[in-house]
Amino acid sequence: MQQIDPHEARHLFPLTERYIHMNHAGVAPMSVRVRAAIEQVVDGFMNAPYREHWAQDEADRVRGLVAQLINAPEDSISLTRSTAHGISLLAQGIEWKAGDNVVGAGGEYPANVYPWMALAERGVDYRQAKPVDGRVTTDSVFALVDARTRVVALSHVEFWNGYRVDIDAIGSECRRRGIVFAVDVMQSVGALRLDLASMPIDFCAAGAGKWLMGPPGIGFCHSSPALIEKIRPVIVGMRSVVGDDRYFDYDFTLKPDARRFEESVISLLDTAAFGAALDLLIEVGPERVERRVLQLAARLAEGLASNGYEIVEPWPRDAGESSGIVSFRRAGTNAQALLRDLNAAHVIGRTHRDFVRLSPHFYNTDEEIDRVLDVLIPERVSQ
Numbered sequence: 001m002q003q004i005d006p007h008e009a010r011h012l013f014p015l016t017e018r019y020i021h022m023n024h025a026g027v028a029p030m031s032v033r034v035r036a037a038i039e040q041v042v043d044g045f046m047n048a049p050y051r052e053h054w055a056q057d058e059a060d061r062v063r064g065l066v067a068q069l070i071n072a073p074e075d076s077i078s079l080t081r082s083t084a085h086g087i088s089l090l091a092q093g094i095e096w097k098a099g100d101n102v103v104g105a106g107g108e109y110p111a112n113v114y115p116w117m118a119l120a121e122r123g124v125d126y127r128q129a130k131p132v133d134g135r136v137t138t139d140s141v142f143a144l145v146d147a148r149t150r151v152v153a154l155s156h157v158e159f160w161n162g163y164r165v166d167i168d169a170i171g172s173e174c175r176r177r178g179i180v181f182a183v184d185v186m187q188s189v190g191a192l193r194l195d196l197a198s199m200p201i202d203f204c205a206a207g208a209g210k211w212l213m214g215p216p217g218i219g220f221c222h223s224s225p226a227l228i229e230k231i232r233p234v235i236v237g238m239r240s241v242v243g244d245d246r247y248f249d250y251d252f253t254l255k256p257d258a259r260r261f262e263e264s265v266i267s268l269l270d271t272a273a274f275g276a277a278l279d280l281l282i283e284v285g286p287e288r289v290e291r292r293v294l295q296l297a298a299r300l301a302e303g304l305a306s307n308g309y310e311i312v313e314p315w316p317r318d319a320g321e322s323s324g325i326v327s328f329r330r331a332g333t334n335a336q337a338l339l340r341d342l343n344a345a346h347v348i349g350r351t352h353r354d355f356v357r358l359s360p361h362f363y364n365t366d367e368e369i370d371r372v373l374d375v376l377i378p379e380r381v382s383q
Helices: 006-012 032-047 054-071 083-093 114-122 136-142 167-177 268-286 286-305 335-344 366-376 378-382
Strands: 075-079 101-103 125-129 149-155 178-185 203-207 219-223 325-329 348-354 353-360
Touching: 006 268, 006 286, 032 268, 054 075, 054 219, 054 268, 075 083, 083 114, 083 149, 083 178, 083 203, 083 219, 101 114, 101 136, 114 125, 136 167, 149 167, 167 178, 268 286, 286 325, 286 366, 335 348, 335 353, 335 366
Parallel strands: 101 125, 101 149, 149 178, 178 203
Antiparallel strands: 075 219, 203 219, 325 353, 348 353
């Protein structure tokens, strides 16, 4: 596949003609390619008979694209509705015993909290390590781990402050202890390179609507081969079994791969849109996407920090701790007021608690970062 330059890809996002979109950690804009893919499906349904296996073929293609993006086997990928859907497949599919526990962290996005809290009725304790100066540390996590810990469930990148967790250190220790390491990659995949072939992750999940720039309402999860055999599918249908084309020969033999967790046909509109978004990211190249995202985020964070803004801890960050998320506040200034100033200048971001969060993607520009800094630091303009 021929690569496309990040700057050339910018014209594929009509939103850039009117706005500086820096809310990819929230909801990303769609490209004209995504729209075209959706329109092609609608035209197909309106103007011709349904093509047999169309939905299955498109789902297969999307699984392959996800596998390519994260360097994982295609048969390890399940298509889901969301991050919470994927994590719930794991949480509800494990054979728990009363007294087991799961260790997570404070500040996790709810998609990686409620599926574990829901296990309380089965006697499973959910524990949360407290971040240390904004960091989810290996020591704080394993201080809560004991002989009954079955899963450690963390985010690769924390949604609120953009801190990138040390996946290698925590995952390696989980493997040494025989603990499943489940990772919410919603705030990393599509922005940062993921290499599941080398990362000690047993399970991960994400939705398409943020850094992957697909539609909300579809996502994926990855399960290691050993884990697939241990997870009991909690929702089953004809697509879960090997004989999914035999309507009267009932044989409850589950598929040997991650497709066993897909009980029915996946929305063709969603898979077509998701596939178009994945195609673009792969064309640009995960390495170039990550490099550009980190450069833009660093330019923004350093510009703010040097002009009186407080970057939400940890700051400064060590190598490997940064992501595409920059969260900040200014003493004596309300976060909502800061966001109103940004919105008035057609800059799209969002607030959490008492801070503003901005999250540029690869197609944003240095000039847009400087425009954001001009809005937030008016004295820059007058100099």
